[in-house]
């Protein structure tokens with residue numbers, strides 16, 4: 529099919545590259561010319577594993593056409609995905625302006641080119657009723673005939689797993705205003721035969737996306753609250769507690785004597801808290817939406833409250849171990865909000881750095897994906913090091929924030945080589961404690 533994508537960010541570019549690799553002819557448009565130029569040169573504007581290889585193939589096969597010309601995109605295509613950002617506003621509601629302006633642009637060009645039967649498919653995350661209350665009235669104002677289609681197809685991919693999540697979706701939710709849009713969207717995804725296709729109205733589709741992100745955020749905050757309680761009694765290992773919970777047959781099912789570990793297992797872990805461009809933004813947005821509708825939300829309020837507290841709890845532990853943080857050399861390992869990405873949006877490491885600065889510690893950091901020269905001058909509140917070793921040299925305390933594989937190599941020998949009195953907080957329970965002296969290794973969710 530001939531399809532367009534507006535917005536060449538994580539979601540848009542992944543959508544464009546993956547669908548073009550499956551044989552669709554995709555024209556991708558972004559406001560930012562440099563992004564389009566980079567993509568034309570087969571380079572990704574961000575890091576995402578496996579995506580560059582596919583980009584190379586799809587540009588070479590001319591199944592993916594990057595353009596800065598919206599007319600070209602509209603002329604080439606029968607429908608397009610809207611994949612622009614929906615960032616938080618000051619009051620935590622979402623800023624719908626990128627969605628509205630990009631759809632307005634599409635509609636104006638459809639009108640100019642007298643193109644009918646076009647289908648607009650929104651992939652951006654938007655709060656319930658955005659389609660009905662804001663987008664549809666605007667579209668109706670510009671397109672006076674009713675031959676167009678409009679639907680919401682939320683995206684559930686995770687950064688770092690974007691290609692595999694896109695290619696192997698468990699569900700495809702299509703919330704349409706009419707049958708035409710539903711039929712069109714179903715045809716795009718007809719080769720994804722392992723996925724459950726859920727067809728519904730736009731409001732339900734909007735809510736499904738928020739329920740999804742709120743649920744996984746809740747599991748993380750649940751795990752962190754259990755950790756807070758466990759830490760008050762020496763010897764309780766929260767990781768063991770939650771591993772045992774997962775064994776419950778209501779969570780881990782058994783099929784023909786084979787235990788099937790649920791995917792949610794990876795969200796039942798204590799740690800430094802969730803970050804990224806979506807969980808914090810989306811939970812806050814649905815809370816703001818509920819509050820505007822006078823709905824009480826004690827559970828989701830607590831999810832955010834527990835999460836917001838995580839960096840300060842880790843810094844309190846650091847202070848307890850070092851007695852005072854003033855002038856202490858503290859190393860942060862991992863700045864991205866999770867491994868296998870270069871995304872630092874709402875990463876808990878940055879809140880920890882802010883707290884360390886307040887306490888006048890000298891902060892050094894290392895992240896495998898941010899160690900190049902172009903990243904160096906971006907940060908002023910800490911020194912970004914280009915190797916793990918240089919970041920821990922003469923350090924008084926190392927705190928692990930992100931589960932990068934490279935950090936798995938850490939052991940007592942490495943700490944002894946570079947630090948005078950080795951001390952480490954494993955903020956994710958990621959390292960093998962047996963590789964460290966007992967008084968050196970401290971992990972979240974466990975008090976010795």
Ligand SMILES: NC(=O)C1=CN([C@@H]2O[C@H](COP(=O)(O)OP(=O)(O)OC[C@H]3O[C@@H](n4cnc5c(N)ncnc54)[C@H](O)[C@@H]3O)[C@@H](O)[C@H]2O)C=CC1
Nearest residue numbers: 535536537538539558559612613614626630652653683687
């Ligand atoms: N990042 C993720 O893993 C996921 C994000 N989402 C949602 O998808 C949406 C997009 O997120 P990301 O891809 O992360 O955002 P992003 O910020 O990486 O990309 C957005 C892109 O849209 C472009 N853009 C903005 N206004 C435009 C306009 N008027 N015309 C053309 N291009 C325009 C920007 O230049 C940028 O390249 C958000 O609503 C987000 O909540 C949903 C699932 C996963």
Ligand SMILES: O=C(O)[C@H]1O[C@H](OP(=O)(O)OP(=O)(O)OC[C@H]2O[C@@H](n3ccc(=O)[nH]c3=O)[C@H](O)[C@@H]2O)[C@H](O)[C@@H](O)[C@@H]1O
Nearest residue numbers: 683684685686687794795796797801802803804806865866
């Ligand atoms: O709407 C979105 O943008 C996406 O948000 C999340 O995806 P993502 O933010 O890429 O990453 P996750 O792997 O889900 O992790 C989110 C955060 O939770 C943290 N986390 C995860 C698991 C855990 O046990 N503890 C924990 O703190 C991670 O470190 C990370 O900061 C969702 O998982 C996707 O389904 C969704 O499409």
